[in-house]
Amino acid sequence: MENDNRSATETAAKDEAEVTGSLRSTGNRDPGSRFGGLEAAVEASIASSIGTQLGDITAPYPVTASELGILSNDRTPEALAKLLEKGVKTYAGDDGKDTKASYEDPEKVSPQQKLLRDVEQLVAKIRQLGEKGEGHDDEAGGHKEMDMAANVLTSVLLRSSPESGIDPREVEIRREVFGTNALSEKKLTSFLQLCWEASHDFVLCMLMVLGTISIVVEATTHEGPCNTCWIEGAAILFSVCIVILVTAGIDYAKQFAFIRLSKSLHESNTKSVIRDGKQISVTDDDIVVGDILSVNSHNLASIPADCVLLGPASDLKMNESSLTGESHLISKQPGDVILSGTNAAQGSGKMVVIAVGVNSVSGKIKARVYETGDHEDELGGEGENSPLYVKLDDIAKKIGLGGTFAASIAFIVSCIIGLGVEGDSVSNLVDYLVTAITVLAVAVPEGLPLAVTLSLAFSSNKMMSEQNLVKHLEACETMGCATTICTDKTGTLTANKMTARALYSGKVNYAVDDPAVTLGSYVMSHQGGLGKPVLDLICQCISINSMNETVLYFDNNGKELSSSGNPTELALLHVVHELGQSAEFDKIWPHLRVLARSSPDDKLTLAHGLNQSNLFADKEVCKRLLAEDGIRIFPDRQVVAMTGDGTNDAPALKRADIGFAMGIAGTQIAKDAADIILIDDNFASIVTAAKWGRNVYASIQKFLQFQLTVNIAAVITALVGAFTYQISPLAAIQLLWVNLLMDSLASLALASEPPLESLLQKPPVNRTDSMITNHMLANMLGQAAYQVIVVMVLLFKGPDIFDGMEAGHILYEDDINSVHYTLIFNSFVWMQLFNEINCRNLKGEFNVFSGLFNNPLFYGIWITTAVLQALIVEFGSIAFKVADDGLELKYWIVSMVLGLGAFPVYQIIHLFFRLFQKKSRASK
Known part of the structure; x- marks a missing residue:
């Protein structure tokens, strides 16, 4: 028992010493070396009092999330x-109440009393400076007081350290006390709600009403037992239900696709924090109150939480336009609050997190937006204003007008002819109305959206597997129109990796000319006058002059896993590794020469019609161009893609x-501004994006053609x-199967067609071009003419051609389903199925079958439709x-032969089309 107590006491003393040392900062610096007078006293009192709560990670924090939120x-x-005043009093507790005694008898002063007394003086001085309006004016000395206040906030109230950060064991506790940085996901629309929204389609509503009327009329006017008279109306309602379920299912799945995309984006947003004295990478969602972040305009451009800047800071300026709308940069000094969602424009510094998630300023704004539902997914919907949607909307409107006209004609003619002959029959009137609405349903391209x-x-899913993360779906199709790519050089066309190519030592110059040979391997094979002691000395010098920020990670086989730090220094670290050493370094060995590895322009291969413009190369004229100025060079008719990696590229990426x-x-700010x-x-990978973008247009055109x-x-x-027999040979339910169900399957089959390499040999899609080309129009009209x-x-002529076949319109009057109309229906469907292959x-x-078996989804859906x-x-x-009794074998053969006729018709159509093109060219 005695040993246990001694061990616990020794551990506590050791922990206290460690914390005291960390609070005095690295290098065993005396507390008075950074601050003077009052500030030095405050720092010393922090160091002497903070150890009382060490080891007890469950001890309550002296400050709450709401109090920190007030500061934000x-x-x-x-x-x-x-x-500070309230928090330190809470921290001191009963030990800090009698501050008067601490002035009268210094020997009886407890660490908490001394801390409270010193902080009270610090607070009084801050308020005095604030009343004078001096604040952070360096000449007034406000800088030091605010710096010290930030240090008290970090070390005492948040139990963190500017040098060593928080204890990793406290992460979950801090998350429970101060909240998580992960905002609650936008509430998904339920499947039932999506079904309700899908049921509001005008055509579907009409079909539901007419299906219900059909059931009621047939049940009330049918002569004799009504065992099956309700079937047609019920089948119409069932078909409508299937369409609603399919539409809602697609929308429901789309929500999860956006969630996966959002998760991918969040996982790619990582920040470096200090925990337990080590610098580690965590996602934005994993950041907690008390974490220490290093901020500069490159590695932490976008601030993930509300923070307070710690000293010392190097001319840090923030862009707060995303929250305030003000475009000018805001200079920040230690003690200032830095808001989440803002961006570091220049300078650097270190900061402590004070508010995360819904407790942060930007988090509160986002939470209100989610609550009101006034939210447009930042991960892009379908882009209703994109060129593709504008074209398709125009096509759909024209088809809708034509369908409405055709349906009206069908209904009027049927009523004039049918009712005039057979009298005012409610049942017949319902049949005519159902036929008219069905014509409208067929005319409207329900499967197009x-x-x-x-x-x-x-396309976006496939692009993800090919290293393109699509943030906005409309970017896929817009890339199909791209005519020009604006790019910078370093980090885009080149790898932004420096490589050591020469070493000069002992009057011997080791220079590598072959880019395939590394300097380290070259030196090891041509040591000459360089012995192992000299090589070891070089590695030691690099190691001695090292910092922790630049590091290379290798696996056990020597394969590079990851790297971070200055590219020039990383080049030297590679040399050290190749020489058989493992070290971290800071400064360049003065006799090493480094060159950037570049990509020769003649090795760049772009898609046909897609021009690469290196506007921001090292040319005098281009040096003076801002990135967004490069976009203005191109006329409006160009569709411009922009690549970039720096914060300065963000405006051009957005434009x-x-x-x-x-x-x-x-x-991070460049990623936030980008579409892909x-x-x-x-x-x-940009060529891959262009290929899939063009494929989006091609897939839509294929479906339109079908x-x-x-x-x-x-x-x-x-x-x-309707004009001849007052009824359509294709029943309403049959037309619904053809249009609503079979076309939905066809849209899935044709949308999954992979891109052909030939797409890259063709020019990009012109924004002003029609979606329906001359080739497509010829094929559509030719195939439709053949089918009609x-x-x-x-x-x-069917009853005359096939002996024993009774005319369908005669049997229809007796409510008998005829072989005649069944043959027409079956032949019609098989012509569509075989033409679907043509439409690829x-x-x-x-060769219409080229690549058919490279797409299992297409032929799988085709076979499924045929079986159904x-x-x-x-x-x-x-x-x-x-x-x-279905159809006899001979009628099945007839249907299949007529369906297969779509193939020779396709060849004949395009033979004449090519001949016509040749004559047109010859005449010109």
Whole structure:
């Protein structure tokens, strides 16, 4: 027991000595060396009193999160003085109450009493300076008082240390007491809410109403037992439910995709903090109150929490425009509050975190935005104002007007002809109305928004696997239009890695000419007059002159894992490692020469039509250009991409059509301003982005080519049926299957088409070009004409061609599902399925099957759709109004042959198209 007590006492004494030493700062400096007079007394009293709570990480903190929050909001010397006065009294407790006795009998002064007495004097002096309006004026001496106040705040109230930081064991406790820096995620929209929103679509609402009316009318007007009369209306409602569920499911999945993207961005935002005397990297979300951060304009451009600046600071100036709107830089001195969300523009310093998460200034703003729901995802939605959406919106409006006109004509003609002959039948009127609304549903490209969303999401996911982190989905398609890339050189075209290429020692010059050979390996193989003692001395000199900020990490096999610090110093550290040593260094060995490793321009390969402009090279004219000035050089018709890694690049990244920031070398403010982050800092990844951007346009065009062909053929078929027999040969539920369900599957299949390398050999997409090219128009009109001809032949001549087949319109009057109309439906669907394969090609390529089996998702969906069609025809007689016994084998063969006819029609169309093009060129 005695040994245990002695051991505990010794441990406490050791801990107290360590803390006292750390508070006096590194180098065993005397407390009076940094401050004088009152300040030295305060520092000494801190050192003598702080050890009383050592070892007890559960001891209450003398300050609360709300009190620290007041300092963040007020940000005046008076607010800091009040916080110190109250906090130190709380810290001193009963030991600090009798401060009068401490003046009368210095021998009886406790550490807490001395601290409280000294802090009271410090607070009085700060208030005196504040009343005079002198504040931080160096001549008035306010700088020292505020510096000391920040030191008291850090060491006493927050139980931290400017040199050693916090105890890692306290991290979770601090998170519980002062809050977490991770803001609560924006509340996800529930699946039911998304279903409710999807059900508000006008066409779907009309179909739901008419489906319900159909059930009621058929049940009340049907002669005899009504066992199946409700089926068609129920099938319409079921189809609408499927569409709503699919739409809501896609939107629900999209929310999780944005969460994953947000998580990736947060994980890439790391900061260096000091804990237990060691500098470690943590994510923004892991930062807690009391953490010590080193701030400068490069490695901590974006401040992750509210902080107080500690001394000494080197001309630190902050850009607070993101919070205040003021563009001028704000000079900061020790004791000043630095707000989260602001940016370090110049200078450097060290600061202590005082408020995180919702307790910080920017956190409170974000929390209010989330609560009110007035929030636009900073991770980009679909970009409703992007060129692609503008074009598609224009197409959808025109198609909608055409569909409305066709539906109105179908309904009016059916009523005039049908009701005039058969009398005022409520049941027939409902049938005509259902047919008209179905024509409208077919005409409107319901699958188009789905295709766009899927294509953008698919591209962004694939780009992530190829080292492109897409922050805004619309950046994918905008990159497909990019015509010019503005780039700086260092860190973008070059690796921003310095390499030692020569060593001069003992009148011997070791110079490496071959870039594939490292200096260390060259010296080891050509030592000559350099013996091991000399090499060891070189390594020792580098080691002795070292700092902790520059370090290389290697695994057991000698492979470099990571590095941090000055690039020039890292080059020397590589030499030390190659010479078989392991050390950290600070200053350059004076006889080493370093050269930047650059990428020759002739090795840069860009996509066709995508120009690289090195505006910010080391040329006299360009040296004087600000980064954003480079964007102004290009005319408005250009779509400009900008790459950058520095804080000074941020305005240009924001102004450019697409901004690329370096993921490794880039500053946080550059990443915040960018649309896409190059995770591996590889300039070649921009070509990957261009390829996927162009593929987004190609995928949408493929789906448009397929969807509009279906729409044209189906609308004409429905109109002809309405004009001749007052009914469409394709029942309403069949048209819904073709348009709403099958097209949704087609949008997924075509959106997942991988980009072809040939896309890079073509010029970028012009913003003013139509989404529908001449090739596409020729294929759509040709295929639609073929399908309409086939359907018309089967409709009017089918019973004559196939012996024993009864006309469908006659059996329809007797409420019998005919083989005639089932054959038309089956043939129509198979023509769409085979044409879907054709639609993978936009330029009339001869081999329509090229690359088909490189996309398992496409042929998997195609096979699934084909199987579903077969099941519908054979077993869906009641729900889908097909023949009760399905189709005979001969009718299946006819349907398949007619469907396969889409392939030769495709070749004929493009043969004539090419001949027409040749004649046009010849005539010019």
